[in-house]
Amino acid sequence: MSTNTKERIVDAGATLFRRQGYAATGVKQIVTEAEAPFSSLYHFFPDGKDELATEIIRSSGHMFQQLVEFVFDSSPDVLSGVENCFAGAAETLRQTGYADACPIATVALEVASTNEPLREATAEVFESWIKAATDRFLAAGIPEKTARELAIGLIGALEGAFLLSRAARSTEPMDIAGATSVAAVRAALAQLS
Amino acid sequence: MSTNTKERIVDAGATLFRRQGYAATGVKQIVTEAEAPFSSLYHFFPDGKDELATEIIRSSGHMFQQLVEFVFDSSPDVLSGVENCFAGAAETLRQTGYADACPIATVALEVASTNEPLREATAEVFESWIKAATDRFLAAGIPEKTARELAIGLIGALEGAFLLSRAARSTEPMDIAGATSVAAVRAALAQLS
DNA sequence: TCTCCTCTAGATAGATCGCTCCATACAGAG
DNA sequence: CTCTGTATGGAGCGATCTATCTAGAGGAGA
Numbered sequence: 001m002s003t004n005t006k007e008r009i010v011d012a013g014a015t016l017f018r019r020q021g022y023a024a025t026g027v028k029q030i031v032t033e034a035e036a037p038f039s040s041l042y043h044f045f046p047d048g049k050d051e052l053a054t055e056i057i058r059s060s061g062h063m064f065q066q067l068v069e070f071v072f073d074s075s076p077d078v079l080s081g082v083e084n085c086f087a088g089a090a091e092t093l094r095q096t097g098y099a100d101a102c103p104i105a106t107v108a109l110e111v112a113s114t115n116e117p118l119r120e121a122t123a124e125v126f127e128s129w130i131k132a133a134t135d136r137f138l139a140a141g142i143p144e145k146t147a148r149e150l151a152i153g154l155i156g157a158l159e160g161a162f163l164l165s166r167a168a169r170s171t172e173p174m175d176i177a178g179a180t181s182v183a184a185v186r187a188a189l190a191q192l193s
Numbered sequence: 194m195s196t197n198t199k200e201r202i203v204d205a206g207a208t209l210f211r212r213q214g215y216a217a218t219g220v221k222q223i224v225t226e227a228e229a230p231f232s233s234l235y236h237f238f239p240d241g242k243d244e245l246a247t248e249i250i251r252s253s254g255h256m257f258q259q260l261v262e263f264v265f266d267s268s269p270d271v272l273s274g275v276e277n278c279f280a281g282a283a284e285t286l287r288q289t290g291y292a293d294a295c296p297i298a299t300v301a302l303e304v305a306s307t308n309e310p311l312r313e314a315t316a317e318v319f320e321s322w323i324k325a326a327t328d329r330f331l332a333a334g335i336p337e338k339t340a341r342e343l344a345i346g347l348i349g350a351l352e353g354a355f356l357l358s359r360a361a362r363s364t365e366p367m368d369i370a371g372a373t374s375v376a377a378v379r380a381a382l383a384q385l386s
Numbered sequence: 387t388c389t390c391c392t393c394t395a396g397a398t399a400g401a402t403c404g405c406t407c408c409a410t411a412c413a414g415a416g
Numbered sequence: 417c418t419c420t421g422t423a424t425g426g427a428g429c430g431a432t433c434t435a436t437c438t439a440g441a442g443g444a445g446a
Contacts, residue, residue, distance in 0.1 A: 005393080021303045024216035027434065037394050044393095048435065099306045105356060106302040110214045112359040113292045123360045152357065152369050153350075160353030163298060164345065166305040167316045176345050184373065198423080220404060230424045235405070237423095242404065 006044045008034040013052055014060045019099050021106040022053060022118075053107070054121050060103035061125030065132055078140040082154065082185050086178025089158065090171040098169050101162035129155055142188050150188055154181045199237045201227040206245055207253045212292050214299040215246060215311075246300070247314050253296035254318030258325055271333040275347065275378050279371025282351065283364040291362050294355035322348055335381050343381055347374045 012034035016025040027049055031038050045051040068085055075081035092100055108122035133151035138144060157177040164173035205227035209218040220242055224231045238244040264281055268274035285293055301315035326344035331337060350370040357366035 019306045021214065021216060023214060024303060024307065026432075028432085037396095039394055039396080042435070097306070106299075108360045109299040109302060109356060110217060113290070114213045114217065119360060119362075123362070126357055126360050149369050149372075152366050153373050156353030156357050156366050156370050157346075157350055158353065159356050160349030160351065163302060163352045163356075164319055164349050167301045167312060167319050169312075169316070173345050173349050176342050177349050179342075180346050180377065219402075221402085231426075232424055 005034075005036050005040050009036050009041055009044065009052070010055055010059050012036075013056045014063075014103060017053070017056055017107050018060065018101070018103045022110045027052075050115070050117065053118055057104050057107060057118065057121040057125060061122075061128065064103050065129055068129075069132065072136060078136055079182065079185055079189065081136070083178060083182050086158070086161075086174060086181060089162070090165075090174040090178070093162075093165055093171055093174065098166045101166055102159055105159055105162060126155070137185070137188070140189065141192050146188055146191075150184060153184060157181050198227075198229050198233050202229050202234055202237065202245070203248055203252050205229075206249045207256075207296060210246070210249055210300050211253065211294075211296045215303045220245075243308070243311065246311055250297050250300060250311065250314040250318060254315075254321065257296050258322055261322075262325065265329060271329055272375065272378055272382065274329070276371060276375050279351070279354075279367060279374060282355070283358075283367040283371070286355075286358055286364055286367065291359045294359055295352055298352055298355060319348070330378070330381070333382065334385050339381055339384075343377060346377060350374050 009030060013025070013030045016030060016033060027041055028038065030052070031041050041052065042048065045055070071084050071088055072078070072081035075084050089101070104122055104125055107118070108126075111118040111122065113119075130148070130151045133154060134144075134147045137147035137150050142150065157180065161174040161177035165171055202223060206218070206223045209223060209226060220234055221231065223245070224234050234245065235241065238248070261278055264277050265271070265274035268277050282294070297315055297318055300311070301319075304311040304315065306312075323341070323344045326347060327337075327340045330340035330343050335343065350373060354367040354370035358364055
């Protein structure tokens with residue numbers, strides 16, 4: 001089945017992009033890792049690496065968002081949802097040897113000033129995350145402006161903590177970012193009453 | 194003069210690494226940009242690209258730290274120092290078309306799971322920044338544990354905001370991170386009295 | 387069976403990668 | 417002057433990069 005091959009290519013590429021970035025990952029490495037024929041890559045993605053990268057960015061962004069949404073849905077309230085997200089991120093970092101963090105952060109920085117179509121793809125993913133987080137806070141009764149600022153602040157804190165934690169091979173930055181973010185949400189909720 | 198050539202190579206490499214990362218930057222591109230002889234690169238850095246990259250990471254990290262220290266020294270107190278740092282980061286982003294952000298963030302993510310010596314170099318730079326910021330907060334009378342947590346939180350927020358701002362081509366994330374960070378420092382200072 | 391279409395096989399082009407080599411230029415020391 | 421060590425000039429190595437090409441395998445429908 002063709003669909004399966006295409007999926008394997010995207011998934012393998014997503015893992016490689018997440019761990020080593022865009023430029024350091026070769027198309028041959030992707031198809032080898034995916035156990036897919038080399039020709040199939042250019043069959044499914046005629047425009048080559050960039051088209052594949054666009055698909056990987058969108059796909060990875062969507063999967064990560066669904067993962068976070070699941071954590072929130074499994075939590076009793078928004079506050080513990082935020083707490084569980086940061087705790088889960090720290091746990092994943094430890095379990096994967098600080099390899100699996102944000103799926104698109106490395107690529108986003110690489111392409112931000114060098115590849116406009118890919119930059120736009122990363123921007124759309126981040127904006128989608130921000131909107132999803134904003135909606136969570138809106139549902140908790142937080143006013144719109146505060147909700148969006150909270151969302152951007154939390155995602156920024158998460159990304160920065162991913163970076164520092166991976167470099168230092170320690171979850172200390174992630175733990176601190178989690179505590180700070182939980183406090184920020186708690187303060188916003190306290191404003192309501 | 195030889196020293197001049199070596200400096201030009203490091204400076205040109207620093208600019209390229211900052212904007213497009215490690216893997217996407219070729220050694221030939223570096224010497225071309227530096228207007229330096231190709232042979233000189235391997236004369237000054239016999240171990241090649243990795244040795245040069247180590248030097249670039251250290252050099253960039255040191256320069257960025259000095260820039261931040263200067264902003265703090267030019268500010269009347271710690272609180273406005275933090276405020277001016279984030280405001281300056283936002284201004285630089287705008288002025289450079291969102292190209293000049295953290296000098297080592299892209300490289301740090303690229304090498305975190307693929308190149309242990311370079312990962313250590315980035316970790317040392319971040320730790321140096323954290324220590325410098327911690328010292329500023331200690332000097333303001335903030336207790337040690339809180340000071341370090343504040344420092345890590347602020348640098349993490351800065352890095353995350355750099356990432357989101359570059360991707361979105363907007364300083365909104367940086368402005369929010371600045372406001373949040375200023376509030377965090379203000380709260381820590383209020384604890385003292 | 388023949389046709390059509392999707393997908394795979396594999397060679398290869400053309401450029402670029404990091405890096406090595408040797409010859410030369412040129413300064414200061416003796 | 418010669419000798420010595422540092423820096424430059426530049427060709428070119430083998431490997432790898434992305435991408436393209438033609439040919440053919442395999443299945444579904446007429």
